[in-house]
Amino acid sequence: MDSILEFIVGRYNYWLYILLMMIGLYAMISKNNLTKKIVGMNIFQTAIILFYISIGFKKGGTIPILEHTSHAVEVSHFVNPLPHVLMLTAIVVSVSTFGVALALAIMIYREHGTLEEDEILKCLEQ
Amino acid sequence: MSGTMTYHFSVILVTFGLLLSFITYAMTWIKRSLCLPFAVLSIGFLSYCSFSLFILVIERGPFEYYLGGWPPPIGIAYYIDELNAFLSLLVYLVALINLLCNRERFLEKQGDRIGGTMALYILFITGLNGILLTADLFNLYVLLEIASLTGYALLAIGDKRQAPFASLNYVFLGTIGACFYLLGVGYLYIKTGSLNMQDVSRLITQIPKSPTILSGFIFILIGIWIKMGLFPFHIWLPRAYTNTFGPISSLIAPLGTKVMAYVIFRVILFVFGKEFSFEIYSLGHVATLFGVAAILYGAITALRQTDLRRMLCFVVITEIGYIVAGLGVGNINAIRGSLLHLLNDVAMTFCLFLSADHLIVNTGTKIEELKGVFQKTPFGSSIYVLASLSVIGIPPSPGFFGKWYLLQGSLEAQNFWVFGAILLSSLLNTVLFFRTFEEGYYHHTESPSYGPKKTSLSAYGGILASGLLVVLMGLLAHPIVGHIVDPFLLRARLP
Amino acid sequence: MRYLYLLLVVLSASVLFYATLDFPQWGDPNSPASLHVSPVYLQRSLEDTSVPNVVTSVLADYRGYDTMFETTVIFTAGLACFVLLRVFAPKMKDTYYRHIQSGVVLHIKGQTTLLDGSRDFERIDSRWVPADIILKTISRFLIPFIQLFALYVVAHGHHSPGGGFQGGVILGASIILLSISFDLRTGLEKIHERGLGLFSATGVFIYTGIGALCLILGKEFLNYGVLSKILPVDPVMARSLGIFGVEVGVAITVMAVMVSIYNYVSSEGRLDEGL
Numbered sequence: 001m002d003s004i005l006e007f008i009v010g011r012y013n014y015w016l017y018i019l020l021m022m023i024g025l026y027a028m029i030s031k032n033n034l035t036k037k038i039v040g041m042n043i044f045q046t047a048i049i050l051f052y053i054s055i056g057f058k059k060g061g062t063i064p065i066l067e068h069t070s071h072a073v074e075v076s077h078f079v080n081p082l083p084h085v086l087m088l089t090a091i092v093v094s095v096s097t098f099g100v101a102l103a104l105a106i107m108i109y110r111e112h113g114t115l116e117e118d119e120i121l122k123c124l125e126q
Numbered sequence: 127m128s129g130t131m132t133y134h135f136s137v138i139l140v141t142f143g144l145l146l147s148f149i150t151y152a153m154t155w156i157k158r159s160l161c162l163p164f165a166v167l168s169i170g171f172l173s174y175c176s177f178s179l180f181i182l183v184i185e186r187g188p189f190e191y192y193l194g195g196w197p198p199p200i201g202i203a204y205y206i207d208e209l210n211a212f213l214s215l216l217v218y219l220v221a222l223i224n225l226l227c228n229r230e231r232f233l234e235k236q237g238d239r240i241g242g243t244m245a246l247y248i249l250f251i252t253g254l255n256g257i258l259l260t261a262d263l264f265n266l267y268v269l270l271e272i273a274s275l276t277g278y279a280l281l282a283i284g285d286k287r288q289a290p291f292a293s294l295n296y297v298f299l300g301t302i303g304a305c306f307y308l309l310g311v312g313y314l315y316i317k318t319g320s321l322n323m324q325d326v327s328r329l330i331t332q333i334p335k336s337p338t339i340l341s342g343f344i345f346i347l348i349g350i351w352i353k354m355g356l357f358p359f360h361i362w363l364p365r366a367y368t369n370t371f372g373p374i375s376s377l378i379a380p381l382g383t384k385v386m387a388y389v390i391f392r393v394i395l396f397v398f399g400k401e402f403s404f405e406i407y408s409l410g411h412v413a414t415l416f417g418v419a420a421i422l423y424g425a426i427t428a429l430r431q432t433d434l435r436r437m438l439c440f441v442v443i444t445e446i447g448y449i450v451a452g453l454g455v456g457n458i459n460a461i462r463g464s465l466l467h468l469l470n471d472v473a474m475t476f477c478l479f480l481s482a483d484h485l486i487v488n489t490g491t492k493i494e495e496l497k498g499v500f501q502k503t504p505f506g507s508s509i510y511v512l513a514s515l516s517v518i519g520i521p522p523s524p525g526f527f528g529k530w531y532l533l534q535g536s537l538e539a540q541n542f543w544v545f546g547a548i549l550l551s552s553l554l555n556t557v558l559f560f561r562t563f564e565e566g567y568y569h570h571t572e573s574p575s576y577g578p579k580k581t582s583l584s585a586y587g588g589i590l591a592s593g594l595l596v597v598l599m600g601l602l603a604h605p606i607v608g609h610i611v612d613p614f615l616l617r618a619r620l621p
Numbered sequence: 622m623r624y625l626y627l628l629l630v631v632l633s634a635s636v637l638f639y640a641t642l643d644f645p646q647w648g649d650p651n652s653p654a655s656l657h658v659s660p661v662y663l664q665r666s667l668e669d670t671s672v673p674n675v676v677t678s679v680l681a682d683y684r685g686y687d688t689m690f691e692t693t694v695i696f697t698a699g700l701a702c703f704v705l706l707r708v709f710a711p712k713m714k715d716t717y718y719r720h721i722q723s724g725v726v727l728h729i730k731g732q733t734t735l736l737d738g739s740r741d742f743e744r745i746d747s748r749w750v751p752a753d754i755i756l757k758t759i760s761r762f763l764i765p766f767i768q769l770f771a772l773y774v775v776a777h778g779h780h781s782p783g784g785g786f787q788g789g790v791i792l793g794a795s796i797i798l799l800s801i802s803f804d805l806r807t808g809l810e811k812i813h814e815r816g817l818g819l820f821s822a823t824g825v826f827i828y829t830g831i832g833a834l835c836l837i838l839g840k841e842f843l844n845y846g847v848l849s850k851i852l853p854v855d856p857v858m859a860r861s862l863g864i865f866g867v868e869v870g871v872a873i874t875v876m877a878v879m880v881s882i883y884n885y886v887s888s889e890g891r892l893d894e895g896l
Binding site: 134137138141142144145148149151152154155156191192193194195196199200201202236237238239242243245246249256262264265268269271272275276278279282283290313315316317318319320321329336337338340341342344345 | 636637639640641642643644645652653654655656657658659661662682683684685686687689690691693694696697698700701703704705707709815818819821822823825826829830832833836840841842843844845846
């Protein structure tokens with residue numbers, strides 16, 4: 001029992017990202033309103049950022065900024081910098097995708113006057 | 127150029143693409159009329175670089191390029207071999223011909239925004255090239271996003287009612303695809319600690335049975351499959367490619383999906399390896415299933431279409447099915463066939479979309495509107511016939527050779543599902559294309575307006591060049607297999 | 622249909638759970654990710670690049686090539702908004718002027734710049750609401766400090782959390798704050814569309830240009846060490862300076878693109894009236 005509890009508690013970040021990701025995925029595939037879908041997309045991408053940052057964490061580690069004086073760096077004192085770098089890229093990508101999606105939503109609204117998917121589809125079939 | 131300088135062509139190809147696209151956009155705000163000629167010159171220059179790189183690789187064999195001077199696992203590396211150098215040359219050729227052919231139409235459609243559009247155009251092909259050349263899993267993701275973002279923006283140009291909606295749908299699915307890929311890379315990273323393809327592949331062989339690696343494999347595959355439009359994940363494809371502006375569809379339809387198909391081969395054969403994918407886990411069965419489903423679905427659904435370009439989109443889905451089915455069969459002949467088909471398909475689909483676009487401009491988007499088009503524009507239609515015969519697989523055409531190897535491979539593996547699906551779909555494609563020929567050739571409109579609409583000489587030149595590309599790929603099928611595909615398979619340790 | 626979606630979500634979640642079974646403990650300093658490549662960065666950052674902030678050195682040097690494309694992604698987003706939304710013919714037909722002293726609004730049919738230079742009249746949006754005096758005054762006070770802080774974040778990225786992206790976003794936010802608290806025209810007067818377009822291209826051009834300069838000087842792309850040939854410093858310092866150069870480029874692009882996305886999206890691409 002203790003080992004199961006330890007297993008669950010020891011990985012709680014990972015459970016959270018799964019939850020967040022599924023919320024995003026569900027919003028993206030099932031919502032009717034395009035704005036909600038775009039928001040879902042953003043949640044989905046944020047979940048992956050949480051996942052990567054969790055990979056980089058070390059217990060007792062601090063931010064990876066060294067001091068000029070110290071010569072021998074004790075690696076376990078600093079968190080892993082690589083996932084942070086990768087996620088900076090992912091954040092930028094998610095912002096950019098968000099921008100392009102908004103621009104497309106504006107174009108759609110300009111043409112159809114609505115952002116509800118079923119109404120747009122009805123409009124397109126005519 | 128000195129010997130060392132030529133190695134730099136690999137990076138010049140991608141980074142100068144970026145530089146030139148920035149200048150093209152900046153010119154919007156300085157002198158707008160120069161944007162288009164500058165874009166043409168840029169792509170011309172990049173094609174030249176790509177050609178020199180290809181010659182270099184053929185002469186001296188594959189090589190690595192360390193960006194920033196940091197050797198790989200620490201830094202990012204490029205790995206250039208015959209196959210990706212050739213594919214990159216094809217990408218640039220297609221982009222150049224397409225732009226030369228449709229210069230006036232771009233200018234007419236985009237007007238003052240031409241600089242931005244051209245910058246997106248160059249960024250798109252640059253992104254695809256980066257995807258081809260890189261040997262780093264995360265770098266591939268970033269470039270994938272560049273190619274996707276530019277793709278979303280370009281596809282939204284076109285029919286105002288339909289195109290933005292289709293493109294936004296593609297944004298959602300494309301983002302799911304890219305995020306799944308990123309998640310898969312994260313799973314590989316958490317178990318191996320590396321992002322370089324070669325390094326990851328070395329580390330995976332030590333922990334082949336880990337559930338994390340398996341999930342990473344699944345997510346990377348699904349991510350790329352969404353991006354390449356394989357059957358159950360293809361829902362974004364027909365709508366996005368049908369409603370966009372013609373010259374954009376003839377750029378993205380042949381290139382986008384095929385480059386992602388190349389990524390599948392790269393990832394399966396060089397990151398996970400043959401043992402992991404085919405022997406420990408049965409990728410073969412899954413890929414065969416998806417491939418056969420895609421072939422049959424594409425071939426049958428295409429018959430139901432009334433819109434010419436939409437019909438061609440389903441032909442693209444069928445072609446993707448061939449490539450994946452060949453991978454699923456898994457023996458050397460089948461994979462050789464599917465790689466050859468991938469290369470040929472770039473030329474064939476391009477020629478098909480370009481000439482079909484020419485027909486659409488002259489008549490209308492519906493198939494029944496094609497009546498009498500062969501009289502109206504005999505030249506464009508004959509290139510269309512050439513491309514469609516090649517897609518069907520008439521012997522001296524490039525499509526034939528790819529299918530031949532695929533059939534041979536599936537017979538050797540006793541995989542009659544793939545064998546049957548290829549034969550059946552070829553038959554269905556024959557019916558499909560002859561229906562359009564019939565409309566175009568035999569039916570005459572009551573008041574035939576002879577002669578095509580005003581089409582510039584360069585447009586004819588472009589269509590002719592795309593036809594020549596198809597013919598060349600057919601004539602050179604043997605050397606392509608010998609010098610480009612086989613070395614790749616040899617390095618993947620396929621017997 | 623909804624159950625199908627739920628099924629899909631549960632299916633993906635179960636694959637994710639399955640993958641997690643094999644994960645190392647959260648925060649485990651001996652996980653493979655912490656042992657294979659990343660220690661090299663921590664150990665060598667100072668001697669290789671003389672940058673104490675390892676995130677910055679990995680971002681702009683060891684994996685600088687990724688970051689170049691990342692900046693390009695930002696540039697692409699701005700470009701996409703321009704191509705998709707920009708309408709050069711303004712849709713707004715009428716012009717509105719407000720007499721500042723009396724508050725009387727003149728509604729002029731058609732486009733005009735008749736009273737633009739006038740001291741007694743100000744041009745207003747068609748859906749004008751009186752701007753709050755507190756908001757205006759506070760943002761007028763704050764904006765210079767925000768911009769100063771942004772420059773600090775860019776310049777101090779070597780030694781503290783920060784760098785081009787963060788600084789650029791703060792800089793862009795200050796201009797967006799101006800556009801929100803006054804109106805879009807005020808923001809555009811400070812930095813107009815042409816300037817934003819050129820800035821966004823210049824920033825990425827600086828990044829790629831520094832990379833290409835290294836190529837011309839005879840080393841690999843983005844190998845800043847070779848810059849010591851033209852700068853009066855040793856290769857390690859040259860790397861540090863190269864990183865700073867690209868960070869400045871990143872900041873310029875991010876600033877310009879953030880502001881131009883705001884401009885295009887808030888005015889639906891007409892750049893006449895904002896929020």
